[in-house]
Amino acid sequence: MFSKEIQNQVNNLLSRYPIKQNALIPILLLAQKENNGWITEEWMQHVADCCEVPLTHVEGVVTFYTMFRLKPPGKYHLQVCTCVPCCLVGGTEILEYTEKKLNTHAGYTSxxxxxxxxxxxxxxxxxxxxxxxxxxxxxxxxTPEKMDKLIDKLSK
Ligand code: FES
Known part of the structure; x- marks a missing residue:
């Protein structure tokens, strides 16, 4: 399922770990990249086979870590931080501004x-x-102005 180039990277990763399971997260990241930014059940099974772990183990990892996505993202995936330091200087307002501008909400695609x-x-x-x-x-x-410029640029 991996392209030849990515399969070489997978093989390289697997060769570095005596226990194949330890390469699970980097291989999942490659799988997600290979599948346009998200992980399907089929890819989870493929990675489980590569790492010689049960599918349920891979499902547990994919659903635990927020960097793995279970549905296709937009062409441009905007990850806006609203944790305390960002929130204190407008992170929440940036998120709300972006949602309004794109007429969608966090967790969804335009x-x-x-x-x-x-x-x-x-x-x-x-x-x-x-x-x-x-x-x-x-x-x-x-800032809202920077967001406007960025979205305009990416929309072209
Ligand atoms: S990057 Fe650390 S709180 Fe936003």
Missing amino acids: ADGLFSIEEMECIGACSYAPAMIVNEDYHEQV
């Missing part, structure tokens, strides 16, 4: 499928709050 929003706990960028991640890129000291 009608055109371009944007999904996720409310996050600390993403490790507190010094640059309020912060967010778009796909894999960090955006710091986010």
Whole structure:
């Protein structure tokens, strides 16, 4: 199921761990990347086979960690931090502004499928709050104006 390039990365990861189960999380991240940002039951089974663990173990990991998604995200997945340091400088307002602008809510995808929003706990960028991640890129000291520019740019 993995592309040749990603399968090489999986093999490399598996070779580093004497117990294959210990490579589960990085391999799940590769599976999620390979499947356009989310994990299906079929992918969970495939990863379970790679790591020689029961499917229920993989399901437990995928449903525990918030970085794994069980439904397809938008083309651009906006992860807006509303943890205390970000909240104190407008993180919640940024989230609400984004929801209003995209006419959707955290946990959902815009009608055109371009944007999904996720409310996050600390993403490790507190010094640059309020912060967010778009796909894999960090955006710091986010303001409504910066959000407007970003969404306009990504919408083109
Ligand atoms: S609280 Fe938002 S990045 Fe840490």
